[in-house]
Amino acid sequence: MQIQVVCVGKLKEKYWSDGVAEYAKRLGAYARLDIRELPDEKTPDSMSPAEEEQVRVREGERILAALKPDAHVVALAIDGEAWSSEQLAAHLERQAVYGGGSVSFVIGGSLGLSPAVLSRADKKLSFGRMTYPHQLMRVLLLEQVYRAFKINRGEPYHK
Numbered sequence: 001m002q003i004q005v006v007c008v009g010k011l012k013e014k015y016w017s018d019g020v021a022e023y024a025k026r027l028g029a030y031a032r033l034d035i036r037e038l039p040d041e042k043t044p045d046s047m048s049p050a051e052e053e054q055v056r057v058r059e060g061e062r063i064l065a066a067l068k069p070d071a072h073v074v075a076l077a078i079d080g081e082a083w084s085s086e087q088l089a090a091h092l093e094r095q096a097v098y099g100g101g102s103v104s105f106v107i108g109g110s111l112g113l114s115p116a117v118l119s120r121a122d123k124k125l126s127f128g129r130m131t132y133p134h135q136l137m138r139v140l141l142l143e144q145v146y147r148a149f150k151i152n153r154g155e156p157y158h159k
Contacts, residue, residue: 001030001031001032001092001095001096001101001102001103002031002032002034002101002102002103003027003031003032003033003034003102003103003104003105003145004033004034004035004036004067004068004071004102004103004104004105005033005034005035005036005104005105005107005138005141005142006036006038006063006066006067006104006105006106006107007035007036007037007038007106007107007134007138008038008039008040008059008062008063008107008108008109008134009037009038009039009040009109009110009134009135010037010039010040011037011135011138012135013135016135016136016138016139019139019142020035020138020139020142023139023142023143023145023146024142026146027142027145027146027149030146030149030153031145031149033142035138036066038059038062038063038066039062040059040109040110041055041058041059041109043055043109043110043111052111055109055111056108056109056111056112056113056114056115057114057116059108059109059111059113059114060113060114060115060116060117061114061116063106063108063113063114063117064116064117064120067104067106067120068102068104070100070102071102071103071104072095072099072100072102072103072104072122073103073104073105073106073120073121073122073123074091074103074104074105074106074121074122074123074124074125075105075106075108075113075117075118075120075121075123075124075125076105076106076107076108076124076125076126076127076137076141077108077112077113077118077121077124077125077126078112078126078129078131079124079126080123080124080125080126081123081124081125081126082126082127082128083125085144085147085148085151086151088125088144088145088147088148089147089148089149089151089152091123092145092148092149092152093152105125105141105145106121107134107137107138107141108134109134110134127140127141
């Protein structure tokens with residue numbers, strides 16, 4: 001299976017990079033992982049709503065360009081569906097068997113995702129109504145994808 005993570009912004013702190021590297025290594029036994037790190041736009045505190053929308057649009061254009069045309073896209077969004085780990089595992093299993101074996105997850109920048117990216121998404125997934133740093137979301141997402149593969153294989157890890 002092919003898992004792509006398209007994310008806006010760089011991991012600046014080593015502890016985030018270490019977390020991503022650990023789960024990328026673990027996922028290597030189950031899937032081919034491709035992490036596409038895209039540049040983020042500058043977001044000063046004094047932006048107008050129109051300027052914020054322009055940032056989302058520019059970041060969204062880069063996200064859409066990074067996605068394969070036939071990709072099954074799952075966008076991380078606060079207003080998405082809240083899945084359990086088992087539901088994520090079932091979704092990945094369905095994509096592996098019936099959906100071409102490729103899933104692209106999208107993590108937006110600090111202002112969220114553009115309407116065009118949300119429209120392109122086949123599913124919107126929420127990790128809850130709280131706001132998280134996008135660096136942390138990358139680690140959380142990879143951990144949950146790893147957990148899903150362990151669940152699907154019936155291997156110990158998930159409790």
